[in-house]
Amino acid sequence: MAGGKELTVITFRGIFQEVEEARGMYSDGYRDQSAVVALDGGDMKEMGVEAGHPVHLETASGDVVVAAKLSEEAHPGVAFMPASPWSAQLLSGEVGEDGFLELKMFTVRASSGGGRVTSIEEIEAVIRAP
Amino acid sequence: MAFCTGCSLLCDDIVVDLDGGKIGKTMNLCRKGHAHYSSISSGRLTPSVDGSEVGVEDAMMAAAEVLAGADNPLLFGWGGSTLEAQRAGVDLAKKLGGAIDDPSSYSQGLITEKIIAGDLPTCTLDDVRNFADVSIYWGDDPSSSHPRHMSRFSYFPRGEKRQRGYEEDREAIVIDVRKSPTAQIAADGFFKITPGGDGAFIEALVASLAGKIPKVEDKKRMLNLGTKLRKAKFGAIFTGQGLAHSLRGDLSGFVSLVGKLSEITRFSVIPTLGDYNTRGFNQTLFDETGHVNSVTFKDGVRHGQEFSIARLLDSCDAVMVVGSDPAAALPAAIAKKLAKAVTVAIGSHRNMTTDFAKVSVPMAVAGIEAGGSCLRTDGVRVEFDGLVGSDHLSDVDIIKRIMEAV
Incomplete structure (x- = not known):
């Protein structure tokens, strides 16, 4: 990983995402609720990102483009992201020595831009790729 | 009355009008439950x-x-x-x-296993509605994941010994890394912790219960929490994925904390499970x-x-x-x-x-x-x-x- 701002990402589940998932995960509604990252206002300013703009998130395991969302509370250096196929692309998948699979917290490099928000079809294509 | 299998609360008070053998008007479904019921007509495998x-x-x-x-x-x-x-x-x-x-x-498998094995005390959600005066939501946001949790069982309802509901009879405490919708309801009962800080919070709370000075920034608030929990008549701890992942499989501190609480008063653990x-x-x-x-x-x-x-x-x-x-x-x-x-x-x-x-x-x-x-x-x-x-x-x-x- 190089460039961008290093952030600790915590995943969570939101009611509107849960609703859209029940309606169907291939819908625009599910993508809109899942492919987002809630950022601290100061971090957004530093990164030159505005609410609704694309943000490129990258780890050693993968990368996605999601939409930025301004958090109401301050949490510099920490970002919150719905647990979804988008956040799953960034997880290492390695089981720790304690036998635990990390799904809730990871470190990313975040930068402004990256094009349009990644679609679930593009995620499926990455998973299918050799 | 019908049931809702939209989440693990399994609400049993759903009113469904059948219209020509199909789902018609419904009552008492939460937003998530309504989407679950509606889903039978789209996206089927x-x-x-x-x-x-x-x-x-x-x-x-x-x-x-x-x-x-x-x-x-x-x-x-x-x-x-x-x-x-x-x-x-x-x-x-x-x-x-x-x-x-x-x-x-x-x-949350390890937490559930300890409950089933009898290593952590538990109770039913009906017990919580009837008797609980303190509900702790730990790494848990039921307002989002289980929308009727607080209204049917753990915070808002009147119960047998909790006739004055949340206004006077109940207290909600949320321990989380973010101000979730549940934390917003808890208001002053929200304890924000750093990511991965659950273990340190447990240690501080154990110290507070023992009357020792906790090693946290806001010592007074932690001591007040310890006092509040000591005075609880019936406490419930609802665990979420946030707690399970933060502790990374080492539940010894959490089990010890629940054990100390149980020596003082009654405290039970109920996991908030997904499916x-x-x-x-x-x-x-x-x-x-x-x-x-x-x-x-x-x-x-x-x-x-x-x-x-x-x-x-x-x-x-x-x-x-x-x-x-x-x-x-x-x-x-x-x-x-x-x-x-x-x-x-x-x-x-x-x-x-x-x-x-x-x-x-x-x-x-x-x-x-x-x-x-x-x-x-x-x-x-x-x-x-x-x-x-x-x-x-x-x-x-x-x-x-x-x-x-x-």
Whole structure:
């Protein structure tokens, strides 16, 4: 990983995402609720990102483009992201020595831009790729 | 009254008007439950083999063929299945000499196992409604995940000994890394912790309960929390994935804290589980093997992380996923292994796992299109009937048909 701002990402589940998932995960509604990252206002300013703009998130395991969302509370250096196929692309998948699979917290490099928000079809294509 | 299988609260007060044999007007569903009920008319899975649509009988026979030809099959999912299907699934795993696991192996399985084994005290949600004066939501946001948790059971309702409800009789405490919707309700009862800071919070709270100065920034507030908990008449701790992942499988500090609270007053732990019958699977497998997940029946009964989906996808030669979508939830590196495995997916709706599967078998939605039984997140058994007719078989009928053909 190089460039961008290093952030600790915590995943969570939101009611509107849960609703859209029940309606169907291939819908625009599910993508809109899942492919987002809630950022601290100061971090957004530093990164030159505005609410609704694309943000490129990258780890050693993968990368996605999601939409930025301004958090109401301050949490510099920490970002919150719905647990979804988008956040799953960034997880290492390695089981720790304690036998635990990390799904809730990871470190990313975040930068402004990256094009349009990644679609679930593009995620499926990455998973299918050799 | 009908039930809602939209989450593990299994709300039993749903009013449904049937309009020409179809779901008409409904009452008492939360936003999530309403979406669950509405979902029966869209996005349904179709029977397929190698991407081509087939009859459901052909799909079930193809599934049986996959499993019969495997040396090390893994049967995964089950939280979105009835107790009857789970029981049949355990029997199928035994017959195949295969492994069986569920998402609790990477979420709250250890907490649930300690509750089922009696190592953590628990109670029912009805007890909470009637008696609890302090509810702690730890790494848990039921306002989002289980929208009627606080209104039916844990904070807002009047109860037998809590006639004045949240206004005077109840206190909500939220321990979380973010100000979640549940934390917003708790207002002054919100304790924000740093990511991964649950263990340190436990230590500080234990010190506070013992009357020692806690090693935290706001010592006064932590001491006040300790005093509040000491004075509680009936406390409940609702655990979420946030706590489970922060403690990374080491529950010793949490168990010790609950033990100290229990020496002072009554405190119970109830996990807030995701799928509607996660607790049922954990109980079913525990009754059979003494473990709630990650078990193989190859060469006897063995349990361990090596039999969890995260590890077993490296060595299993067939996977059957029932009522779950691990491809969407697990890290991409693991989802890639699942996509390359020979997979049978049984489910009600299309999802990423069914997209990757060699064989897909559609099933009825339990509680709406099919009857059955399950365990609420607190372990209370619930039985329900189907409300409307369906062209789809129930989950238990599918598992039993596959088992007959294996």
